[in-house]
Amino acid sequence: MGAGHAHLLHLPHDSAVHRLPPEVKIAASVGFTLLVVLTPREAMWAFGVYALLLAIVVAAARVRPGWLLRRVVIELPFVLIALLLPFFGGGETVHWLGLNLSVTGLYGAWNIAAKGTLGVVSSLLLAATTPVNDLLTGLDRLRCPRVMTQIAGFMLRYGQVLGEEAARMRVARLSRGYEQRFLWQLRAWATGAGALFLRAFERGERVYVAMLSRGYAGVMPRLGGRPARPAEWAAALTLPAVTGAVALAAALT
Template identity: 45%
Template sequence: MSVGCNHMLELTGLAGDPASAIHRLDPRAKLMGLIGVTVVAVSAPFSAWPVWIVCACVLAAVAGTARIRPRVVWRRARVILPLVIFAAVFLPFVRPGGETIEIGPFTMTTAGLETFAGVSAKATIGVVGAVLLGATTTFPSVLRGLEALRVPRLFVLIAAFAYRYLFVVVDEVQRMRAALASRAYRPRNLRHAGALGRVATALFLRTYARGERVYLAMLSRGYAGSMPQLEPLSFARADAVFLALVVGTLVPARVLIGAAV
C-alpha cells in the first residue's frame, strides 16, 4: 500500500503571508480570478504560447503578492502534475498529423508534440491556479464564495459537512490501513481486494454513526441550518481592482494574441 496519500491533506490550507493583499481579498474575487485565468488558458488554441505566458505572469504576480514561495507551489503541484504529464507524454506517439519524427523504434508526430505541449501548459496553469487559490483562501471561504456565486446552497452545505468530517475520516482510514498492515495484509493480486470492502463498510458505519452524533450535538447547541458567519462577505474596492487587473490583463491577451496565432 502506498503512503503517498498521507501527505495529501497536509498539503492543503493557507500558505504565504496570511495578511497579504491577496489573502484578504473577497473569496468571490479570487474564485472569479481563478476561473478567468483557467478559462482563458484552456480556451486558447494550441500554439498560443504568448497567452499562456501572460497567464503564467498573472499567476506569478499573485503568488508574489501573497508571498507564496515557489517551493510551496511546487510541493503542492507535485501531487498532481506528474500524473498529468505522464498521461500527456503518450500524445506525440499516438496522435496523427503533421510531419513524423523517428526516434529509435518510435514515431512521433509534430501535431502530437504540439498537442502535448499545449495540453501540458494548460493543465499546469490550471493546477497552479487552483493551488494558489487553496494557499490564499481557506476552504470554508471558498465555499462561501461559491455560495455567493449562486452555487446551490444545499450543495455548498453538503460540501461543508464533507469538509468538516474529511480530516477525521481520513485519519480513521489511515488507522485502518495501519491495522491491516500490522496484520500482514499485503494484497498481491485482485482477489485480495475483498478485505478492503469490509474495511470500507466498517469505515462507512463508523463515519455514519459519527456524523449522526455530531449532527445531534450541533442541533442541541442551536444549529439551525447554517453556520453563524462572523465576518460577512464584502466585495470592496480592493476586490474590484484585483479583478479589473486580472481581467484587464487576460482578456486583451486572449483576444489579441490568441486570435493572431
C-alpha cells in the same frame, strides 16, 4: 465552523492575496483558467504572458516557487501522456534528432502541457491563499445553491471524522496482530471499509444531532468576514481582465 483545519495545500500566512475575500479569488481563478483554455494553442507568446501574470500573483501572495513546484507534480501523469503524443499522432511529421514527430501530436502535447500547468498553478494559488471554510463562504456569496454548500460543509466536517475513525480502527487492528498482506487480506479490507462507513456515520449523526440541538437550521452563523468591496473585486478581476485582453489579441492574430 468546526471543520476543515489547516489542509495540505493551504499556506497559512499573511499577504495581499491572502487578505482578499474568497469570492473574488474564486472568480479570478476560474475566469483565468477558462480564458487560458480558450486561447488558441498556436499563440505561444500568449502562454508566456499568462505565466508572467501568474508569477506576479505568486510574488504578491509570497508563495515560494519551490513550494508551488512540489505540488504541481499532481499533473505529471497528464504531461507524461502528452509527451507520447508526438510519437503516436498521425499526419504531417517533422524530423528532430533523428525522430519522426507528428506535428499535430506536438501541438497537442504543448496544448495539454501549457494549459494544464497554468490551470493547476492557478488552482494551487487559490488553495494556498484561501482556507477551505472561506472557500465555502465564497461559493455561498457567489450564490451557489444552499443545498450544495450545506453538503460541502458536511463533507469537510465528516472528512475529519472519517480520517480519525480510520486511524482508530487501524490501531485496533494492529493491536490485534493484524498484518497487512496483499490479496489475502482483501476480504478484511472490504468489510473494514463497510465498518468504517457505519462507525463514521454514527459518530457523524451524533455531531449532527448536537448541532441541531444548538439551533442549527441549515446555515452556519457567519462569524466575522464581510462580502468583498468593489475595490477588492477590481483588484482581483485585473487578472482575468488582462488574460482576456491577451486571449483576444492571440485569437485575432
